[in-house]
Amino acid sequence: MEWTYTLDEIKSAAAAFWKTQAGKKVFAFYGQMGAGKTTFVIALCEAKGVSSTVSSPTFSIINDYDCGLETIYHMDLYRLKDETEAQRAGVEDALYSGNFCLVEWPEKAPGIFPEDTVYVSIDVVDEKTRRLKINGI
Numbered sequence: 001m002e003w004t005y006t007l008d009e010i011k012s013a014a015a016a017f018w019k020t021q022a023g024k025k026v027f028a029f030y031g032q033m034g035a036g037k038t039t040f041v042i043a044l045c046e047a048k049g050v051s052s053t054v055s056s057p058t059f060s061i062i063n064d065y066d067c068g069l070e071t072i073y074h075m076d077l078y079r080l081k082d083e084t085e086a087q088r089a090g091v092e093d094a095l096y097s098g099n100f101c102l103v104e105w106p107e108k109a110p111g112i113f114p115e116d117t118v119y120v121s122i123d124v125v126d127e128k129t130r131r132l133k134i135n136g137i
């Protein structure tokens with residue numbers, strides 16, 4: 001499954017994404033620096049009704065956002081070295097908490113992801129356009 005979108009279209013891309021992912025909780029986002037992982041994660045949170053300002057978790061590894069009665073964890077593993085560090089930072093607990101988890105830089109700790117993780121990759125098409133693929137990596 002794949003979508004190509006610009007920033008103008010990201011809202012509808014995020015809505016379309018959730019429509020196809022009923023029951024899924026953990027999402028791992030691959031893509032080079034600046035590919036648009038954080039930008040798409042924010043769009044996904046907004047599509048789920050997160051009202052608090054969504055900020056990039058660059059300086060915290062785990063951010064949690066309220067979404068009605070649910071919590072969305074937005075994680076960025078970029079600063080971690082491996083699975084052990086991820087465990088220590090509480091990433092594994094979050095991944096198995098049953099809450100939504102949207103994770104950037106999963107390649108830092110690939111071994112701790114649950115079996116039913118949805119793998120997403122984002123590629124730069126041009127300055128304004130990104131291509132997102134699900135389970136296609």
Ligand SMILES: Nc1ncnc2c1ncn2[C@@H]1O[C@H](COP(=O)(O)OP(=O)(O)OP(=O)(O)O)[C@@H](O)[C@H]1O
Nearest residue numbers: 005006007033034035036037038039127128129130
């Ligand atoms: N269609 C698009 N989707 C997402 N971002 C876009 C798009 N077009 C342009 N951009 C720009 O690309 C940049 C993406 O930055 P973003 O922080 O989301 O990347 P990232 O993949 O999270 O990078 P990092 O690995 O550093 O965390 C932003 O400046 C954003 O405005």
Ligand SMILES: [Mg+2]
Nearest residue numbers: 037038056104
């Ligand atoms: Mg990012």
